Amino acid sequence: MERLILAASECDPEEQIICTPDSVNDLFELPFFFGDSLNRTMWLTLFAGLLVVAFFYFAFRRKSLVPSKFQALGEMAMGFVRDEIAIGIVGREHGLKYFPYLASIFFFILIGNLFEVVPFILFPVTSRIGLPIFLALITWFIFLIAGIRAQGFGGYFGHLVWPPGVPTALKPLVGAIELVSVILVRPFSLAVRLFANLAAGHVMLSLLLLSAWVFLAALPTGNLAGLWGLLWAGLGLFIYLFEILVAILQAYIFTLLSAVYIQTSVEVEAH
Amino acid sequence: MDALIMAVDEVATGLSGDISGSLALIGYGLAAIGPGIGIGLVAGNAVQAMARQPEAAGMVRTTMFLGIAFTEALALIGFVLFFIA
Numbered sequence: 001m002e003r004l005i006l007a008a009s010e011c012d013p014e015e016q017i018i019c020t021p022d023s024v025n026d027l028f029e030l031p032f033f034f035g036d037s038l039n040r041t042m043w044l045t046l047f048a049g050l051l052v053v054a055f056f057y058f059a060f061r062r063k064s065l066v067p068s069k070f071q072a073l074g075e076m077a078m079g080f081v082r083d084e085i086a087i088g089i090v091g092r093e094h095g096l097k098y099f100p101y102l103a104s105i106f107f108f109i110l111i112g113n114l115f116e117v118v119p120f121i122l123f124p125v126t127s128r129i130g131l132p133i134f135l136a137l138i139t140w141f142i143f144l145i146a147g148i149r150a151q152g153f154g155g156y157f158g159h160l161v162w163p164p165g166v167p168t169a170l171k172p173l174v175g176a177i178e179l180v181s182v183i184l185v186r187p188f189s190l191a192v193r194l195f196a197n198l199a200a201g202h203v204m205l206s207l208l209l210l211s212a213w214v215f216l217a218a219l220p221t222g223n224l225a226g227l228w229g230l231l232w233a234g235l236g237l238f239i240y241l242f243e244i245l246v247a248i249l250q251a252y253i254f255t256l257l258s259a260v261y262i263q264t265s266v267e268v269e270a271h
Numbered sequence: 272m273d274a275l276i277m278a279v280d281e282v283a284t285g286l287s288g289d290i291s292g293s294l295a296l297i298g299y300g301l302a303a304i305g306p307g308i309g310i311g312l313v314a315g316n317a318v319q320a321m322a323r324q325p326e327a328a329g330m331v332r333t334t335m336f337l338g339i340a341f342t343e344a345l346a347l348i349g350f351v352l353f354f355i356a
Contacts, residue, residue, distance in 0.1 A: 088333070189344040196347035253340045260337065 044125045048111040052104075081106050081255065094146075094266045100260070101142060105135060106255040109194065113247035116202060119241060124247070127198035129191065136191035139258040143186075147265030156265070190257055197250050201243045207240035208236030295352055302349035309342040 059074030064232035069073060085106070086099035109126060126132055147156040160182055161175040215229030317335035321328045 085331070189348070192351055193344050193347055196350045200347075200350055203295060249336070253336055256333070256336060257340060 036088055040123065041125055041128050041131075044121065044123065045131060048108060048115065048125060050113040051111050052107045056107075077107070078103060082141050082212065085255050085259045089256065090263045090266070094262075098142070098146075101138075102255050102259055105139075105258065106251055109135070109254055110248065111250035113198060113251055114244070116198060116205070117244050122205075124198040124202055126194050126250075127202050129195045132191040133187075135194070135254070137186040139261060140187040140189060143258075143261040143265045146262050150266045151268055186261060190254065192217055194250055194254050197246055201239075204239055205236060205243060208232050208239060212236055218256055296314040299349045299352060303346045306342050306346035309345075310339055313342060 006242050010177070056074055056078075059070050062068075063071065081103045086102050087095040089095075090098055111129070112125040114124075115121045144156075150156070151159065160179050162171055163174050163178060166174050187260075209232075212229045212233035215226045215232060217226075219226035219229070313335060317331050317338075320331045324331075
């Protein structure tokens, strides 16, 4: 952000009212401590993880029957993931087995997403494709292994390529589509959904709020076009509130879809 | 007849002439129409279901989010093309 504001302040608002950064990467890739080897994204990822661990450590450090406010908050958050996602989607039988994983990714992605709207950070770590791909691959491995464990290797992949309950003539076609959709499209769309939502939100916020800043900075020079800045600021603040919703919703949806994929793997279909 | 041929020629040069910029952006705009309509259908029908049967609101909401997530994926894949193209 600093370099971007620098780039914006270097340009002359009277000549060129919107100052563009050199490349889109400037919005994302900023070296921070230790030069290029560890950038801001990595530090923030680490910070997000530590924040989740610290929150639940302190929330559940001294458990009591009558919970303190902090413990009640932690219990409420955990209870939501357990009841709505783990048990609600995966089912009573297998839900609790996958609850730790679902809770971990939910809170990690939630904090990572909320960094987008936290003042002085203003950068969602999940808007770098590497992190969503990694998280999606973990989910991919877990639901594949869960399916193989529940139905056996032949049983799981057999049901995929030769689905029961489908007319025989259609089985090869449906099987091929199912196989591609489960093996390729699921992890890809899971990763891309999280990445694209957060990256789009970040670009949108950066554009609107920086435009507002540049336009309003042009006002003292007597350029009345700078009044457009009020519009950009208003729109930017509206999108800012909207992005809080998106951050929470995307964490929820990623966890929900992981749970749905696990559920379809562990559930043995009736013939 | 000559005038007609000239007019067609003008239109043709006009079409092949001054348009510039990234085709991917137009493609994304077109690609976003479908999911936009789809999400509208999903959310609208979910609201209708919740209004008709408020007891089922929790279940409908979860399913609605799932439906929105699947529909939205298409638009978001289009967004990624912007980075690739």
